[in-house]
Structures are given as C-alpha cells and as structure tokens.
Amino acid sequence: MLPLLDGLRLPTTKVLLTTxxxxxRVLPPLACSFATAFLVLLPRTQPVRIALWPITAILAFRAATSLDMSMEQPDLTFLNMQLQVSSCIRINCHTVQLISQISMFLIAARTLEWTVQTKPFVRTARPSSTDVPKQNLVLDTIDLICTARGCGWDWSQGLYIPPETHPTSSRLAFATSVLVSGLKHLFLCGAIHSAVRSFSPDTFGSVDGGTIFDDSLPPHLRYLRSSIITTLCAFTIYSLLQAGYEITVVICVLILRQHPDQCPPSFDSPWRATSLREFWSRRWHQWLRRVFIFFGGNPLYLLFGRVGGVMGAFLVSGFIHHLQVLPFDPSSEMWRMMLPFGMMGIGMVIERAVSGNKTGGWIGWTWTMCWLVLWGNVMVDGWARTGLFGSSSALDSATPVRQPIERLVRTFDEYLHAISRKP
Known part of the structure; x- marks a missing residue:
C-alpha cells in the first residue's frame, strides 16, 4: 500500500525527463489509459472503470506537473505544453507518438468519458484491407487509444471526414504522395514561422513575449499589421499540424502496414469556408471534437438547448487552449483564450439567426474570414504575450529562404512605420 501511495503523491518540484x-511518471497513466480503453470494449465493466479513473487522473496530473521536458532551456518550453495538452497529431493509425499521446489532460479527459459509458463501444467500420482481422480486442483497444476523431466507431456520429486527395491504388503510391505533401508543409511551416518572428524578434519573436499590436502605428496600420501576423500564424499552425499528421501517416502505412482508409485527411481547405459552421465543423481538423462535445456541448445543451451546446463546445476549447499556454506563462490571463473562442460560438449563433444554414458565396466567405481574423487577433496576441512564438524550431533554421523572408518582413515593417510618419 505504501508504494502505491508514494506513486500517487503529488510533486512539489519538477524533475527532468529521463528514462x-x-x-x-509517464508510463503509469498510459497503462491506466490502455486498461480503461480495453475495459470499455467489454460489457459489465463500468464499476472497475469507475474505480480506476481517479487513479488515472491523479497519475496524469502528477506527470503533467512534475516533469520538465524543456531540459531547463527556455527555447524548449513548448515541450512541456505538449506534455500537458496536445493536439493529438496522430489520428487513427495504430501507433503511439511520444509528443501526442502523453498529453496528460487528454488522457484524463478521454478516460473519464470511457468511465461513464454504460454500453461497450463498437467499431462500425473496419479497414477494407483483407489482412486485418475482423475482431481483435487488442487491436481495437490500440485503435481506440490512438483515434481522436473516432473514425469507424459508434461514438463518432456526425463526424465529417474530408475527401481523400491522395492516390489509394497502392500503399506505396499513397505514402509517396502523402510524404511529398508532408515535406511541403514542413517547409511552409518553417518559412511562415520565420516571417512571424521577424516582425518583432525582440518582443513576441523571443521567449520574453510581447504584444502583436504596435502602439507606434496609427490604428488602421496597427490592426493591418496585427491581422497579417494573425493570418500568418493560422497558416503556421495549419502547416505544422498537417506536416506532423502526414509524416505519421507515412510511417503507419509503410512500416506498420495500415490501410490508407485508416488515415483520412484531417483538413479540408479551411481557407475556402463560406461560413463559421463550415469552417469549424468540416474544414478545420476535428481531432478534439469529441472532448469539446462531451465536456461542454452536451452539458450546456441540456441546460440551454442548441445555443448552449454551441457555446459550451467553444468555451471548453478556449479553456484547453488556455491550459496550453500555462507552461510558457503561468500568469497568463484566461480571458485571452476564452474570449476569442467564445466569440466563435456567438458568431455561429448570429450566423444561424440571420441566414440559417444558407450562408455561402463571396458574402459568406468575407463574413467568415473577417470574423476569424477579428477574434484571431485577440487569440494570437494572447499566445504572443507568453513567448510561444520565440520557441526554437529546427524548421526555421533549416528553411533555405529564411534570410530573404526576414529581410522582406523587416522592409515591410519599416514601410508601415515610414508611411505612418508622413503628414
């Protein structure tokens, strides 16, 4: 009993990540997560899951608060963010990535949902590949652990899967096409991130952080500049998530012999969205959709109906994004994430009240992009103040066009300040 109590004791200091x-610290909550995933596939196991969840939650909290993955280097603080809350780069392929699957918050959150589940989860669809067995509890457990969207499971009803754009005639053709796309997105991520940091390398481009709003510029130029930074950040995030997912898909398909239909696309050209509803429910990734619905959408739907369900999902998203920045700046204000995500929910309510589900065309596109950029300014400014953009990146230094991009950004920034001084 004493060793167990020692293992559950919450830490007072952080320790470096070693073998x-x-x-x-990491393997115990992972083991509990696998055990809960296995049990939720079996009938009449809820009492065991109820007894197991508090232990899982304590172990996950202990790991998230006791490990320092940055090796005491400020430039690597983002690794602690990945430990505590991750975006689950790996989706629906049978593998466990260190960065994504040791997300301690998501372990606690997902196992709670599995704990309250009264009926066993059921796989409604399996890969079309003939070398995959029809039923296998071990493989089903691994798939449940590794899938965030729930492709092929009964708990993912209403999930939108983007159409496949890569050739699926063979694993090799599919993997080659995905690899090329992944490398392209890696390049874009490094190039765009370099551009963002170049706007202000001594403030928000460093680990010290700072605002994206330049008070030395008049309001129209100030918000033009911040909106450009916000848009570039959006494409940086998109490129990073795409690259991580696509490179993982290549490994899963070529080495782990997964079928291409187990790795569907995550994004569907978000920049083409003609409504906020389309953007958030179809074109942006749906990796945390289930967490948002379970913790926010469903409870507030019961209390306030459809509007409450929409607002609840976005408020949970804002809270999770707030947790992500705490490793960078523990004093970060929660409203900087809660406000912009809450306004996304309000925007969807306004959209439905004005036009129902018929928003579209260039008017719908303009409305969507303006709303996203408007409140994206607040969100990105919150990230910038924590020093998130100052984290070191091998992609930045390896980008061959880094120096021309930095010169171009500095020239543009100098131009904005020059025209602001004209009478």
Whole structure:
C-alpha cells in the first residue's frame, strides 16, 4: 500500500525527463489509459472503470506537473505544453507518438468519458484491407487509444471526414504522395514561422513575449499589421499540424502496414469556408471534437438547448487552449483564450439567426474570414504575450529562404512605420 501511495503523491518540484522518470511518471497513466480503453470494449465493466479513473487522473496530473521536458532551456518550453495538452497529431493509425499521446489532460479527459459509458463501444467500420482481422480486442483497444476523431466507431456520429486527395491504388503510391505533401508543409511551416518572428524578434519573436499590436502605428496600420501576423500564424499552425499528421501517416502505412482508409485527411481547405459552421465543423481538423462535445456541448445543451451546446463546445476549447499556454506563462490571463473562442460560438449563433444554414458565396466567405481574423487577433496576441512564438524550431533554421523572408518582413515593417510618419 505504501508504494502505491508514494506513486500517487503529488510533486512539489519538477524533475527532468529521463528514462527513469519516463518509466515512473509517464508510463503509469498510459497503462491506466490502455486498461480503461480495453475495459470499455467489454460489457459489465463500468464499476472497475469507475474505480480506476481517479487513479488515472491523479497519475496524469502528477506527470503533467512534475516533469520538465524543456531540459531547463527556455527555447524548449513548448515541450512541456505538449506534455500537458496536445493536439493529438496522430489520428487513427495504430501507433503511439511520444509528443501526442502523453498529453496528460487528454488522457484524463478521454478516460473519464470511457468511465461513464454504460454500453461497450463498437467499431462500425473496419479497414477494407483483407489482412486485418475482423475482431481483435487488442487491436481495437490500440485503435481506440490512438483515434481522436473516432473514425469507424459508434461514438463518432456526425463526424465529417474530408475527401481523400491522395492516390489509394497502392500503399506505396499513397505514402509517396502523402510524404511529398508532408515535406511541403514542413517547409511552409518553417518559412511562415520565420516571417512571424521577424516582425518583432525582440518582443513576441523571443521567449520574453510581447504584444502583436504596435502602439507606434496609427490604428488602421496597427490592426493591418496585427491581422497579417494573425493570418500568418493560422497558416503556421495549419502547416505544422498537417506536416506532423502526414509524416505519421507515412510511417503507419509503410512500416506498420495500415490501410490508407485508416488515415483520412484531417483538413479540408479551411481557407475556402463560406461560413463559421463550415469552417469549424468540416474544414478545420476535428481531432478534439469529441472532448469539446462531451465536456461542454452536451452539458450546456441540456441546460440551454442548441445555443448552449454551441457555446459550451467553444468555451471548453478556449479553456484547453488556455491550459496550453500555462507552461510558457503561468500568469497568463484566461480571458485571452476564452474570449476569442467564445466569440466563435456567438458568431455561429448570429450566423444561424440571420441566414440559417444558407450562408455561402463571396458574402459568406468575407463574413467568415473577417470574423476569424477579428477574434484571431485577440487569440494570437494572447499566445504572443507568453513567448510561444520565440520557441526554437529546427524548421526555421533549416528553411533555405529564411534570410530573404526576414529581410522582406523587416522592409515591410519599416514601410508601415515610414508611411505612418508622413503628414
């Protein structure tokens, strides 16, 4: 009993990530997560899951608050963010990535949903590949652990899967096409991130952080500049998530012999959205959709109906994004994430009240992009103040066009300040 109590004791100081601390701090909550996933596939196991969840939650909290993955280097603080809350780069392929699957918050959150589930989860669709067995509890457990969207499971009703754009005639053709796309997105991520940091390398482009709003510029130029930064940040995030997912898909298909239909696309050209509803429910990734619905959408739907369901999902999203920035700046104000995500929900309510589900065309596109950029300014400014953009990136230094991009951004910034001084 004493060793168990020692293992559950919450830490007072952080320790560096080593093989020993990984085994003692990270593996226990992972093991509990696998055990809960296995049990939720079996009938009459809820009492065991109820007894197991508090232990899982304590172990996950202990790991998130006790490990320092930055190796005491400020430029690597983003690794602690990945430990505590991750975007689950790996989706629906049978593998466990260190960065994505040791997200301690998501382990606690997902196992709670599995704990309250009264009936066993059921796979409604399986890969078309003939070399995959029809039923296998072990493989189903791994798939449940690794899938965030729930492709092929009964709990993912209403999930939108983007159409496949890569050739599926063979694994090799599919993997080659995905690899080329992944490398392209890696390049774009490094190039755009370099551009963002170049706007202000001594403030929000450094680990010290700072605002994206330049008070030395008049309002119209100030918000033009911040909106450009916000748009570039959006494409940086998109490129990073796409690259991580696509490179993982290549590994899963070529090495782990997964079928291409187990790795559907995550994004569907978000910049083409003609409504906020289309953007958030179809074109942006749906990796955390289930968490948002379970913790926010469903409870507030019961209390306030459809409007409450929409607002609840976005408020949970804002809270999770707030948790992500705490490793960078523990004093970060929660409203900087809650406000913009809450306004996304309000925007969807306004959209439905004005036009129902018929928003479209260039008017719908303009409305969507303006609303996203408007409140994206607040969100990106919140990230910038924590020093998130100052984290070191091998992609930046490896980008061959980094120096021309930096010169171009500096020239543009100098031009804005020059015209602001004209009478």
């Amino acid at each position: 020993e601390t990984f085994a003692s």
